[in-house]
Amino acid sequence: MNNWLPLNPRLQKLRYRLLNDPYYRLQSGEEIAIAAQLGIRIDANQATVDDWLRLPGLSIHQARSLVELSRIGVKFYCIEDIAAALSIPAPRLEPLKLILDFSYYDDEALSNPTQININTATLENLGKIPFINASLAEAIVENRLSKGDYRNLIDFQQRLNISGEAIGQLMYYLRF
Numbered sequence: 243m244n245n246w247l248p249l250n251p252r253l254q255k256l257r258y259r260l261l262n263d264p265y266y267r268l269q270s271g272e273e274i275a276i277a278a279q280l281g282i283r284i285d286a287n288q289a290t291v292d293d294w295l296r297l298p299g300l301s302i303h304q305a306r307s308l309v310e311l312s313r314i315g316v317k318f319y320c321i322e323d324i325a326a327a328l329s330i331p332a333p334r335l336e337p338l339k340l341i342l343d344f345s346y347y348d349d350e351a352l353s354n355p356t357q358i359n360i361n362t363a364t365l366e367n368l369g370k371i372p373f374i375n376a377s378l379a380e381a382i383v384e385n386r387l388s389k390g391d392y393r394n395l396i397d398f399q400q401r402l403n404i405s406g407e408a409i410g411q412l413m414y415y416l417r418f
Contacts, residue, residue: 268298271337278340285343286318297338303394304328310396315406316413319344326413327395329357357417360398361391371415373408394418 253276259266260277268274274297284293289312294305308318311327318324321339325332358367360382368379385401392398395416399409 265292265296267296270298274298274337274340282341283343284341286324287312287344297341299334307394307396311406311409314399314409316410329417357415359417361386361418371412373411378402392418
């Protein structure tokens with residue numbers, strides 16, 4: 243018997259659900275901690291939509307975006323990568339660190355680059371983003387003008403046919 247989990251019936255019920263219901267959606271930081279103690283882990287680079295939906299605060303759209311980004315080759319190395327991909331503040335995802343595994347841990351904190359709204363950026367603004375050259379900047383603006391605003395990182399990637407590796411670099415600089 244584990245010493246860390248008392249015989250409290252509520253906690254025993256939670257423990258049973260965590261171990262036996264792969265679709266149970268975690269409700270709090272406390273539940274994340276218990277799941278982590280039970281050995282429940284989610285590999286950020288192999289997670290399915292259902293895996294992402296187990297985590298509190300993530301929507302179906304965010305889960306699908308993360309899976310699609312992994313599918314096209316974007317690698318998540320830390321919680322900041324996931325936050326950048328979803329365009330949300332990294333501290334909001336901090337509690338998830340207990341249950342997420344990454345293929346590589348970066349000891350150096352990512353700097354917070356200036357993000358540019360891709361749907362309002364001018365050619366000049368786009369030219370300031372690393373990895374965007376003049377021809378890509380023109381393609382971004384032309385596509386936006388002809389087909390409307392980009393909905394998210396996946397929509398941006400698909401409409402411009404940008405590689406997963408390039409999206410992995412650009413996601414820190416773009417807002418939608």
